[in-house]
Amino acid sequence: MQSNISKEKLVEMYKKMFQIRCFEEKVFELYAQNLVPGTIHLYAGEEAVAVGVCSNLRKDDYITSTHRGHGHCIAKGAQLKRIMAEILGKKTGYCKGKGGSMHIADFDVGMLGATAVVGAGLPIAMGAGLSMKLKGTDNVVACFFGDGASNQGTFHEAINMAAIWKLPVIFVCENNIYAMGTRQSTVMLTENIADRAIAYGIPGVAVDGNDVLAVYEVAQKAVERARIGEGPTLVECKTYRHKGHSRIDPAKYRPKEEVAEWLRKDPIKQFKEKLLQENVVLEAEIQQIEKEVLTEIEEAVEFAKESPYPSPEEALEDVYAQISEE
Amino acid sequence: MRKIAYREALREALREEMRRDSTVFLLGEDIGRYWEGAFKVTKGLAEEFGDERVRDTPISESAIIGAAVGAAITGTRPVAEIMFGDLTALAMDQIANQAAKIHYMFGGQVKVPLVIRTPFGAGVNIAAHHSQSLEAWFLHVPGLYMAVPSTPYDAKGLLKVAIRGCNPVFFCEHKLLYPIEGEVPEEEYLVPFGVADLKREGSDVTIVATLYMVHKALNAAEKLGAEGISVEVVDPRTLAPLDKQTIISSVKKTGRLVIVSEDCKTAGVSAEIAAMVAEEAIDYLDAPIKRVAEPDTPIPFSPPLEQYVIPNEKTIAKAVKEIT
Numbered sequence: 001m002q003s004n005i006s007k008e009k010l011v012e013m014y015k016k017m018f019q020i021r022c023f024e025e026k027v028f029e030l031y032a033q034n035l036v037p038g039t040i041h042l043y044a045g046e047e048a049v050a051v052g053v054c055s056n057l058r059k060d061d062y063i064t065s066t067h068r069g070h071g072h073c074i075a076k077g078a079q080l081k082r083i084m085a086e087i088l089g090k091k092t093g094y095c096k097g098k099g100g101s102m103h104i105a106d107f108d109v110g111m112l113g114a115t116a117v118v119g120a121g122l123p124i125a126m127g128a129g130l131s132m133k134l135k136g137t138d139n140v141v142a143c144f145f146g147d148g149a150s151n152q153g154t155f156h157e158a159i160n161m162a163a164i165w166k167l168p169v170i171f172v173c174e175n176n177i178y179a180m181g182t183r184q185s186t187v188m189l190t191e192n193i194a195d196r197a198i199a200y201g202i203p204g205v206a207v208d209g210n211d212v213l214a215v216y217e218v219a220q221k222a223v224e225r226a227r228i229g230e231g232p233t234l235v236e237c238k239t240y241r242h243k244g245h246s247r248i249d250p251a252k253y254r255p256k257e258e259v260a261e262w263l264r265k266d267p268i269k270q271f272k273e274k275l276l277q278e279n280v281v282l283e284a285e286i287q288q289i290e291k292e293v294l295t296e297i298e299e300a301v302e303f304a305k306e307s308p309y310p311s312p313e314e315a316l317e318d319v320y321a322q323i324s325e326e
Numbered sequence: 327m328r329k330i331a332y333r334e335a336l337r338e339a340l341r342e343e344m345r346r347d348s349t350v351f352l353l354g355e356d357i358g359r360y361w362e363g364a365f366k367v368t369k370g371l372a373e374e375f376g377d378e379r380v381r382d383t384p385i386s387e388s389a390i391i392g393a394a395v396g397a398a399i400t401g402t403r404p405v406a407e408i409m410f411g412d413l414t415a416l417a418m419d420q421i422a423n424q425a426a427k428i429h430y431m432f433g434g435q436v437k438v439p440l441v442i443r444t445p446f447g448a449g450v451n452i453a454a455h456h457s458q459s460l461e462a463w464f465l466h467v468p469g470l471y472m473a474v475p476s477t478p479y480d481a482k483g484l485l486k487v488a489i490r491g492c493n494p495v496f497f498c499e500h501k502l503l504y505p506i507e508g509e510v511p512e513e514e515y516l517v518p519f520g521v522a523d524l525k526r527e528g529s530d531v532t533i534v535a536t537l538y539m540v541h542k543a544l545n546a547a548e549k550l551g552a553e554g555i556s557v558e559v560v561d562p563r564t565l566a567p568l569d570k571q572t573i574i575s576s577v578k579k580t581g582r583l584v585i586v587s588e589d590c591k592t593a594g595v596s597a598e599i600a601a602m603v604a605e606e607a608i609d610y611l612d613a614p615i616k617r618v619a620e621p622d623t624p625i626p627f628s629p630p631l632e633q634y635v636i637p638n639e640k641t642i643a644k645a646v647k648e649i650t
Binding site for chain 2: 062112133320
């Protein structure tokens with residue numbers, strides 16, 4: 001293995017990626033059983049991005065997330081059972097059932113929440129970076145968003161502001177080629193979204209978003225740069241979602257050959273092969289990890305299923321923070 | 327007691343809260359040392375607190391509010407200035423979908439202590455993009471508090487409470503109020519949200535008015551008094567929360583209600599207050615509720631056109647006389 005990442009860390013990265021994949025497969029299954037209200041946007045296929053980036057972060061660093069956010073939560077260290085409970089609309093979920101799949105947050109691990117308005121997370125991440133700068137800490141903020149969000153005005157406003165103030169933000173574009181059903185090449189002439197960084201006077205790097213070690217290395221540089229006060233980086237991770245945009249989307253707009261090609265480049269399969277080929281881990285160790293993960297997922301599902309729904313009148317709570325605290 | 331201008335009262339509130347709490351900071355377009363705010367509210371603050379805490383921004387309203395949201399949820403207390411109320415439209419998602427909803431949507435995990443200051447109001451011939459009164463847009467969003475101070479005293483006391491609070495506050499100012507002087511004590515005081523001010527006692531009719539309209543209502547009340555009509559004037563001071571009780575008590579006493587608000591009549595502030603009174607106190611009304619508001623047009627430029635659409639002493643008095 002070229003990278004100088006410790007075995008322990010590599011194993012942890014593999015475990016996280018596998019957790020995300022199994023978690024998403026389970027959510028898909030529960031949805032089919034009518035246990036998930038609303039809709040779901042699955043992260044399967046994009047695991048290398050969240051894990052490659054978050055493996056460079058400390059617990060007291062921050063991330064912001066999107067409607068396709070389960071993977072970000074897991075990668076940043078949120079509890080599977082409380083994510084699952086939120087997706088099922090249960091009282092024990094992170095948001096007490098008020099947010100659901102598209103709005104999970106865990107402030108205890110620096111997960112500042114998922115916004116379901118495309119592009120809305122960029123200014124918020126920038127603001128968290130501003131807060132860090134004003135407080136004089138060395139924490140950083142990783143902001144996940146998609147190729148679609150890069151056409152919002154907030155992309156321009158937030159990256160420019162972060163650049164002029166040298167804020168500790170890593171803007172991570174998960175380019176999965178499609179904004180819902182709209183192909184990237186039909187809505188922008190630039191091939192690389194990372195090239196837009198030139199306009200803001202900051203580094204922009206495009207990387208294979210299905211290669212977790214490549215993402216890790218690029219993110220590591222961006223995080224270091226942010227931590228020492230040199231400002232933001234735009235990292236574009238080229239990746240692919242295995243499923244459609246949301247649960248109801250069969251993704252017929254994607255050519256079969258394209259899907260097949262990306263499935264061959266499955267980030268988990270690739271990473272596993274690499275770990276085995278280079279004798280970082282033994283097959284038996286991998287099997288042990290996978291077994292542990294499957295048990296954890298089952299426990300999360302049980303927890304979520306057995307948890308109560310919130311009582312209806314809780315809908316009226318939490319509109320405002322308590323007056324007594326003011 | 328000493329008298330200071332509304333803009334000076336706001337500045338004092340900012341200065342005192344910035345001295346009191348090092349996590350309070352200001353951001354907005356041209357609020358720093360070079361321009362000191364389009365209406366000079368932040369004059370001198372950059373000199374005292376530095377450019378980091380009195381932060382000039384690019385012309386990026388959405389990112390100004392987004393920055394405030396991100397900062398508020400990570401341990402600081404931003405006070406964002408949007409140069410004209412009309413420009414809040416550019417930041418609508420960050421205000422209405424993010425700032426207002428984060429506490430609720432994330433199950434109460436985090437507080438969003440931020441203030442958005444912005445001036446509304448017509449009357450200075452700057453037409454449709456710099457003159458609107460858009461309180462109703464934001465009143466319709468659960469999760470936001472809204473202050474509408476009409477005097478220097480209230481402006482200072484409410485702004486201090488807004489900055490110390492734990493919720494996003496939409497703090498409405500009015501461009502014609504900035505130079506208006508009023509009594510403000512030297513010593514510290516606070517004005518709580520949700521407590522209306524009875525500006526003038528009367529027995530024949532209640533006028534509820536906000537911001538600059540409070541002064542017009544008081545002038546109209548004075549003239550009507552000379553004609554033998556006793557007018558009570560209530561200034562809610564905050565619209566969210568709204569002090570319903572003071573309004574209802576006044577209506578129970580007078581039996582008549584005129585609401586004066588500078589925003590558009592349809593689905594506006596006056597509509598909300600009228601509906602509330604109709605719902606909760608209709609049996610005490612001896613006459614129909616009257617509303618004096620902007621007649622559902624954009625704000626025009628030319629002085630005679632603009633003056634025609636803004637409520638004034640005459641249109642207020644006319645409405646009062648129609649029901650007394």
